[in-house]
Amino acid sequence: MTIVRVARIHGFGGTDMIRIDEMEVPAPRAGEVRLRMKAHGVVRGDILRRYGLYPAQPQPPLIFGFEGVGEIESLGAEVSGFAIGDMVGVLPVPSAQYGVCGELAVIDASQLVPHPAGVSLEKGAALWSSYLTAYNGLVFDGGLRAGEPVVITAGSSAVGIAAIQIARKIGAIPIAVTRGADKVERIRSFGAEHVIVTDTCDDLAAEIKTLTGGQGLRIAFDAVGGSQLLSLIEAMQTNGIVVNYGMLDPTPIELSLATLLTKAITLRGSNLTHVLLDPIKRQTAIDFVSEGVEQGPLDPPVEAVFAFDQIGAAHELVETNTTAGKVVVRISL
Template sequence: MQTARVVRFHQYGGPEVLRIESAEVPEPAAGEVRIRVKALGLNRAEALLRTGRYIEMPALPSGLGLEAAGVIESVGPDVEGLAPGDAVSIVPPRSMVRWPAYGELVRFPAELVVKHPPSLSWEAAAALWMPYLTAYGALVDIAGLGKGDVVAITAASSSVGLAAIQIANRVGAMPIAITRSSAKRAALLDAGARHVVASDEEDLESRLKEITGEQGVRVVLDAVGGPIFEPLTAAMSRGGMLIEYGGLSPAPTPFPLFTVLSKSLTLRGYLVHEIAGDPIRLAAAKAFILRGLEEGELRPVIARTFDFDQIVEAHRYLESNEQFGKVVVRV
C-alpha cells in the first residue's frame, strides 16, 4: 500500500469542486498493473461526470479520469507482456469511477495498458487513446471509410476531430472539417482538412453540397447533435451513415424522417467502449494507430499543458471551447 495524491470531488458542480487529496493505492491485484503517472489527458466526459450529467453516476466522493501515461511500478499476478519500468499509456476504461486516472499512482487492468512508442512524449502518449480509438472505431471499424469517400467531421478542432482528420487522410478519404466560426479555419487546413465549413457563418447544407457535388457526404462524424442534424443529413449521399458520439448542443435534436427514408440513411450512436471492450476489435485498432504513429501520419495535437496542481484551471480551460486539440496535465 502506498500513499499518493489523487483528484476527487465530493459534490457535483463546476471545476472548483475538484480537490487534490491523499489516498492509499493498494498493490495491483491479479491481472492489474500499478502505474506511476507522468501525464493525464483530459476529456469532456470528465467534466460531465463532475457535473452529474455523464452516462454513469458515481457515489461521492469520486475520482475521475480516462487517460494517462506513465511508468509501470509493479504488476500483479497473471500479467504477461508488461513489466516494471515499461513506458505505457491507458486505453479508456468502461468506468472511470471504477478505474479513475487522475492521480500520481493508479491501478488499471493489464488489458487496457499499452506499451507506446518511445518516440512519444508523456504528454502525447496521454493524449492518444481516447481520440484515436474514438475516431478509428467510428470511421474505419464501423463506417468502413476508405479511398475516395467524403467524411464531414463536426467539432473538428477537438482532439477527436483532429484525430478523425488524420485517419481520414491516412485511408485516402476527403475530410471536411466543420467548426462554428472561421477563427480556426487556417489551423484546420494546416491540420489536414481538405475543406473547412464555419457553420455559424455559412449555410452548412449548401456548402457541403457545393464541395461534394453529386457525390454527397457518405460519412458524418458528429459530436454536436441538435439542429445541425437537418443540414448534415440533407447533404449526405444515398446509403450514407451518420455516427453520433456526443451531444454538445443543448437544443433538441430533430429526427429528419423523410431525409432518412428517401436516402436510406443510417443514424447510429457510438461510444468508444464498443472498441475498447472487444479484444479483437481493440487489437486491430491498436495496430492501426501504432503503425500510423510510427509512419508519422498520426500525431496527437496538444492544445495546452497544465501542472497537476492546476487541475481546476485545466478543467476551466477544457470547458472554454478555446482549445485546438487535447488538454494535458503533467503529473
C-alpha cells in the same frame, strides 16, 4: 500501502469539487498493475463525471481520470506481457473502480497498451481516447474508403483533428466543419482538404454539396447534433450514413422520417466502449493508431499542459469548447 497525492471529486458540480488529497494507494491485486503516473489527458467524460452526468456514475469522493500515461511501478499476480519500468498508456475504459489522476494509480492490466516509440508523454496522454473514437466512428461504423469525402464536425476538437488525420491516412478527403474563422488555418494544417465555417455559412447542406461536386456525402462524422445534424442529413447521398458520437448541441430536434426513408439514410450512434470490449476490433484499432503515430501521419495535438495542482483550470479550459487539441495535466515527468 504508499501515501501519495491524488485528485478526487468530493461532490458533483464545478471545479471547486476537485481537491488534491493525500491518501494511501494499495498494492496491485491479481490482474492489476500500479503505475507511477506521468500525464493525464482530460476527456469529455471527466467533465461529465464531475457533474454527476456520466452513465453508471459512482458516488464521491472518487478518484477520476480515464486516460493517461504512466510507468509500471509494480505488478500484481497473473499479469503477463508487461514488466516493471514499462511506459504504458491507459485506455479510456469507463470504470467506477479505477482513475488515473494520482501520483500512483492502480489499474486493471487489460486497460494498458504499450506507449508508442518516439512519442512524448504529453502526446501519449492525448492519444488513445481521441484516435480510437475517430477510428471507430470512421472505419468500424462508417466504413470510410479511400477517395471519398467525409464531413467531420467539431473539426478543431481533439477527436475532430484525429478524424482528419485518420481520413488522410486512409486516403479519404476530409471536409472539416468549425464555428469560427480563427481556427481555419490550424485545421488545414492537420490535413483538412476544405474547412466550412458555420458562423459565415448560410446553408451548410448546400456548401457540402458544392464541395462534393453536387454529389453529397456517403458518410459524415458528427459530434454536434442539434440543428446541424439536420443539415448533414440533407447533404447525404442515397444510402448515406451519419455517424454521431456526441451532442455538443443538446437542443432537441424534430427529425422527419420521410427524409431518412426516401434516401435510405442511416443515423448511427458511435460508442468507443463497445470497441474496447471487443478484443479483435480493439487490437485492430490500436495497431492502426500505433503505426500512425510512430511512422506518420498521425500526430496528437496538445493545446495546453497544466501542472497537477492546476487540474481545475484544465477542466475549465476544456469546458470553453475553444481548444484545438487536447488539454493535458502533467502529474510527474
